[in-house]
Structure formats: structure tokens, C-alpha cells
Amino acid sequence: MTGHLPAPAGAPAIEMTDVAVGAMRDPDTIVAKQINWTVNAGEYWVVAGLHGSGKSDFLMLTGGLMPPRQGRYQFFGGAMPIFEEARLKERLRLGLVFDGGQLFNHLTVAENIALPLRYHYNLSRSQAAATVSKLLECTELAPWAESTPGTLGRGWQKRVGLARALALKPEVLLVDGPLAGLDPRHVKWWLGFLDQLAKGHPLMQGRPLTLVVTTADIRPWKGHARQFAVLRNHGFVVLGAWEQLKAASGELVRELLTEPSQTE
Amino acid sequence: METGNASALSSPRARLLPRLPALTSYLGRGLFHFLLTLQGLGAFALITLGVMITRFGAAREVIRPRIFQEAARAGLRLLPMFLFMAAALGLVVIGQTVSWLAPVGAIDFLGTVMVIVVVRELGPLATALLVLARIGTANVIELGTARAMGEVEALEALGIDPIHYLVVPRVIGMALGVFALTVYLILGALLSGYLWAFVQDVPLRPGDYFHQLASALSGLDFALLAVKTLAFGSIIALVTCYHGLAQPLRLEEVSRATVAAVAQSIIACVLIDALFIIIYLVT
Structure with a gap:
């Protein structure tokens, strides 16, 4: 859908070297x-x-919305962020789901999901309808297709954000705090759906997606995510797999593993 | 000596002197702020023009309906209010003109007065100010809220150019809206003007009135009316979009941005109007 051949498994998708992140x-x-x-x-x-x-x-x-303050960030071998029109297809290999959904309130749920498709492929409503319908079904949003985002609860708004990001069939999906503020039913759905995306969802023609998810509570991700990293004291520590995470010392890791969370 | 000093300090000049640096600093800050705003607005207008040219015809299925939507919002949907305004404008101009011209027997100039006052001046300016009040303010609030809620970042994340999706339809839609509404306002005012003259027992036949109008109008009036109204619409859209979009806003800053956008739009429209008066006078 993005006009690129999917990168082979194991090829570097995101490479950051001495990167500094500004607010x-x-x-x-x-x-x-x-x-x-x-x-x-x-x-x-x-x-x-x-x-x-x-x-x-x-x-x-990481989503290419701002440049690094220092260092080098490469996405599939090309410099990020991408602002040039000529490299737009490269840019669309990445999808981003915001913490609050960041939906367009003047559009309905279906229109929100259809927008990137219609804009980039110059499709009419009816031409985009089949893809939108599939996305609505997969995310269980079909009953709210004609509602505006303001009428939906936070959990459903996040799903609209996810469906909208998946509309362009990205290869890399970044999800900001997907479990924050959700009830157990939504949490279960998100963990299950992201697992399917990581393994290869029919919606993506069975192609495994590269996933990066942020969280304030690491415990629900046990058995789901394969690699872990921690942001602490203005630094970024790569911890590796769950077993390595458990073995890692440090107050923050202990906190993330043991503190009962009220937010997720 | 002390008494002398005290009396010197109490003189108006002495009281003003210590405040002079503060006053110049205030004026300097104001001028600097004005120049920065002008620079920002100019850059925003150039970027918008650039996007209009480079992305002409792109995403037509999305952008074209949005242009129609904006043109309807800044035009068709305001038509009832403008018809009422047209009736009022005709009454005001004809009422005043008849009361001043009738005693000196200068009824032959009714049409000329209507052309000068309504077609060249009040019609376009009143339309621009009303559209600013109804739609321009809504623009700043909508875009400012969208900016504060992160919708602009969401567009960028989806590879959608915010200027192309949010600003271009508003600029084209509002330019067309102001142009169309001005035409309706002028036609309505000219018609209602005659009706009010008729009500006031002015001995003027419809044919004579329209002959007066036709002889007062020139080809330049039509051309400048089109250019002026399109300029008003574009400027209002650009200024309001600039204040809503061009800088990161927090929700509490949206009202301040709206006030600034309205004030600057009015100043810009008045300045453009003054420029057109000069063109009329020169030609």
C-alpha cells in the first residue's frame, strides 16, 4: 500500500545513534x-x-514529527524526519497511534479512518468504504462508524486511532500508551490485537508488523512484547527480553515491575 | 532649594521625563511585535500560496468537497443574514440621502450615491467584517483547539499536509464566500434602496434609478469589486488560520489568539480598502 516492498525480517527499521530527544x-x-x-x-x-x-x-x-536535538536517526536506512514530498512513501511505512487518539472531531469515526486512504490515494468515499469497513470490524468499531469521536469513551477513541494508523498498512507501528486508563476488557483486546499484528494479521495480509509500544506499567506486557527498554533519568536503557528485565537491577525497574498501577 | 526642586518635579514636563524610557520601551516592544507578526503572516501567506501551487489538484476527492463546504459556510449559509443587512443598508443610505438631497432638489444623484457608498465602499467592507465576525472567529477557535488537542500532529503523522488540508480550503472558500455575499449584499441594498425611496414618495421611476446606477458604474468598478472582495476573503482566512495554526497553542490561549486575529483582520481589511480608494482616485 505504501509502494515499498516490505523489509525482510531482521533488517534494521529504526536506528538511533547518540540521539537526544527534545520536548x-x-x-x-x-x-x-x-x-x-x-x-x-x-x-x-x-x-x-x-x-x-x-x-x-x-x-x-521516532514517529518523525520532530528532529533529534542531537545524533542521527535513520528509518529503513534513510534520514528521519522526512518532510520532503518526494520521500512521502518512505514516511508512510510508519504508523503512529497517539495516547489520546488525537482524532479529528469534525469527522465521524468512519471518516477519520478513511481520511489517510482518501487523501493519499485520492479515493471517493465509496472507493474507500470496503477497506474502512474491514478496519471497523477488526477493531469492533462498526456500531460507532457514524458517531463523532467526542461521543466515544477513551478506550474506543484509542481504537479509532489504531484503525486510522493501520489504514495505510504501515510496516512499523508506534503506539503511545495503549493500555493507559483502560478497563481489563479493553486491555485484553489490545494485548491480543497487538500480538496478532506482531505475528501477522489478515488485515495486513499476514505480514508481521514491527511494533514499538510505550507504557508506564510493564507488567501486562509479560508474554506479549519480546524486547524491553526503559526511559529513566534522561537516559534510555535497553534491557532486552523479559528474563533480562527481571534480572536487571535498579530502582525504576523494580518499581515498574512491582508497583501497583492506578493508571493502567 | 528643596522647594525649587519640588516645584520643578511637579511640572508636567518633569513628571513626563522619568516615564519617557518606559514609554519608548513600550512603543519599541509594540513595533517589534508588530513587525514580527507581519513577518510571520507574510511567511504563512507565502507557504500557503506555495502549497496551493505545488499541490494543485492533489487529493482532489478530499480537498474539493472541503472547499465547497467552506464556501457554503462562509457564503450560502450567511445569505439570510446578508439579505437582512442589505435591506437595512438600503434604508440607511437612501433614508439619509433623501433627507439631505431632496430639499436641494438633487434626487438625480440617488443612483450615484448608492454606487459610491454601497458598491465601492460599504458593501465589500461590511461583508468582510460580518464574515470575519461569523466565520473568521470560528476559524481561529476551531484551528486553535485542533492545534491544542494535537490534531495537527496527527495530520503530520498521517503524511497529510496541514496547510493543504486545513488552510487551503478555508482560503479559497472564504474568498469565494466574501465575493458572492458582497454581490448579493450590493444587489439587495440597491433594490431595497429604491423601495425605501418609493416609500418616502421620492418622484423617481425605476427606469431612471437604474439609469443613474448604470451611468455611475464603470468597468473598473466590477473588476476592482472582484479583486477587493477576493482579497478581503483571502486575508481574513489567512490571518485567522495563522493565529489558529502557526504556533503551538494551549487551550487557554485560544481566546487570546482569537482577539488578536480579529483585530489584525480588521486592520488588514481597512488597509486594503484604503489602497483601493487610492487606486480609484488615481484612475
Whole structure:
């Protein structure tokens, strides 16, 4: 859908070298620095950090919404962020789901999902309808297709954001705090759906998606995500698999593993 | 000596002197702020023009309905209010003109007065200000809220150019809306003007009135009316979109941005109007 052949599993998708992340709302503030991180195609990462650790800013940078304050960030071998029209197809290999959904309130749920499709492929409503209908079914949003986002609960709004990001069939999907503020039923659905995407969902023609998810509570991700990293003290620590995470020392890791969370 | 000093300090000049640096600093800040705003607005207008040219015809299935939507919002949906305004404008101009011209027997100039006052001046300016009040303010609030809620970042994340999707339809729609509404306002005012003259027992036949109008109008009036109204619509859309979109906003800043956008739009429209008066006078 993006016009690129999908990258083979194991090929570097995201490569950060000595990257410093600025705050989205205050460019003078550095939220994390000296980030050295590589995400290969087909991997499933969880980046954990407490509230205010800069998870969202880190994901905005990874999503190409702002440049690194320092260092080099490459996406499938090309420099990020991409602002040039000529490299738009490359840019669309990445999808981003915002914490609050960040939906367009003047559009209905179906129109929100259809917008990127219609805009990039110049489709009429009826031409985009079949794809939108599939996305609505997969995310259980069909009953709310004609509702505006303001009438939906937070959990459903996040699903609209997910469906909208999947409309262009990206190869890499970044999801900001998918479980924050959700009830157990929504949590279960998200974990299950992201697992399917990581393994290869029929919606993506069975192609495994590269996933990067942020969270304030790492425990629900046990048995789901394959790699873990932590944002702490303006730094970024790659911990590896769950077993390595359990073995890792440090107050923050203990907190993330043991503290009962009220937010997720 | 002390008494002398005290009396010197109490003189108006002495009271003003210590405040002078503060006053110049205030004026300097104001001028600097004005220049920065002008620079920002100019850059925003150029970027919008650039996007209009480079992305002409792109995403037509999405952008074209949005242009129609914006043109309807800034035009067709305001038509009832403008018909009422047209009736009022005709009454005001003809009422005043008849009361002043009738005693000196200068009824032959009714049409000329209507052309000068309504067609060249009040019609376009009143339309622009009403559209600014009804739609321009809504633009700033909608876009400012969208900016504060992260919708602009969402568009960028989807690879959609916010200027192309949010600004271009508003600029084209509002330019067309102001142009169309001005035409309706002028036609309505000219018609209602005659009706009010008729009600006031002015001995003027419809044919004579329309002959007066036709002889007062020139080809330049039509051309400048079109250019002026399109300029008003574009400027209002650009200024309101600039204040809503061009800088990161928090929700509490939206009202301040709206006030600034309205004030600057009015100043811009008045300045453009002054420019057109000069063109009329020169030609």
C-alpha cells in the first residue's frame, strides 16, 4: 500500500545513534539523550517509563514529527524526519497511534479512518468504504462508524486511532500508551490485537508488523512484547527480553515491575 | 532649594521625563511585535500560496468537497443574514440621502450615491467584517483547539499536509464566500434602496434609478469589486488560520489568539480598502 516492498525480517527499521530527544511543546528542554537503539523489522518492543519521563516525546521523535536535538536517526536506512514530498512513501511505512487518539472531531469515526486512504490515494468515499469497513470490524468499531469521536469513551477513541494508523498498512507501528486508563476488557483486546499484528494479521495480509509500544506499567506486557527498554533519568536503557528485565537491577525497574498501577 | 526642586518635579514636563524610557520601551516592544507578526503572516501567506501551487489538484476527492463546504459556510449559509443587512443598508443610505438631497432638489444623484457608498465602499467592507465576525472567529477557535488537542500532529503523522488540508480550503472558500455575499449584499441594498425611496414618495421611476446606477458604474468598478472582495476573503482566512495554526497553542490561549486575529483582520481589511480608494482616485 505504501509502494515499498516490505523489509525482510531482521533488517534494521529504526536506528538511533547518540540521539537526544527534545520536548514536543518546549524545544529547549531535553527529555532523553545519548539514545543508541536499533529496532529490526518484525521486532516487538515495549519502552517503559514513569509519567513525565518523556515517553510521548520519544515516540513523537521516532514517529518523525520532530528532529533529534542531537545524533542521527535513520528509518529503513534513510534520514528521519522526512518532510520532503518526494520521500512521502518512505514516511508512510510508519504508523503512529497517539495516547489520546488525537482524532479529528469534525469527522465521524468512519471518516477519520478513511481520511489517510482518501487523501493519499485520492479515493471517493465509496472507493474507500470496503477497506474502512474491514478496519471497523477488526477493531469492533462498526456500531460507532457514524458517531463523532467526542461521543466515544477513551478506550474506543484509542481504537479509532489504531484503525486510522493501520489504514495505510504501515510496516512499523508506534503506539503511545495503549493500555493507559483502560478497563481489563479493553486491555485484553489490545494485548491480543497487538500480538496478532506482531505475528501477522489478515488485515495486513499476514505480514508481521514491527511494533514499538510505550507504557508506564510493564507488567501486562509479560508474554506479549519480546524486547524491553526503559526511559529513566534522561537516559534510555535497553534491557532486552523479559528474563533480562527481571534480572536487571535498579530502582525504576523494580518499581515498574512491582508497583501497583492506578493508571493502567 | 528643596522647594525649587519640588516645584520643578511637579511640572508636567518633569513628571513626563522619568516615564519617557518606559514609554519608548513600550512603543519599541509594540513595533517589534508588530513587525514580527507581519513577518510571520507574510511567511504563512507565502507557504500557503506555495502549497496551493505545488499541490494543485492533489487529493482532489478530499480537498474539493472541503472547499465547497467552506464556501457554503462562509457564503450560502450567511445569505439570510446578508439579505437582512442589505435591506437595512438600503434604508440607511437612501433614508439619509433623501433627507439631505431632496430639499436641494438633487434626487438625480440617488443612483450615484448608492454606487459610491454601497458598491465601492460599504458593501465589500461590511461583508468582510460580518464574515470575519461569523466565520473568521470560528476559524481561529476551531484551528486553535485542533492545534491544542494535537490534531495537527496527527495530520503530520498521517503524511497529510496541514496547510493543504486545513488552510487551503478555508482560503479559497472564504474568498469565494466574501465575493458572492458582497454581490448579493450590493444587489439587495440597491433594490431595497429604491423601495425605501418609493416609500418616502421620492418622484423617481425605476427606469431612471437604474439609469443613474448604470451611468455611475464603470468597468473598473466590477473588476476592482472582484479583486477587493477576493482579497478581503483571502486575508481574513489567512490571518485567522495563522493565529489558529502557526504556533503551538494551549487551550487557554485560544481566546487570546482569537482577539488578536480579529483585530489584525480588521486592520488588514481597512488597509486594503484604503489602497483601493487610492487606486480609484488615481484612475
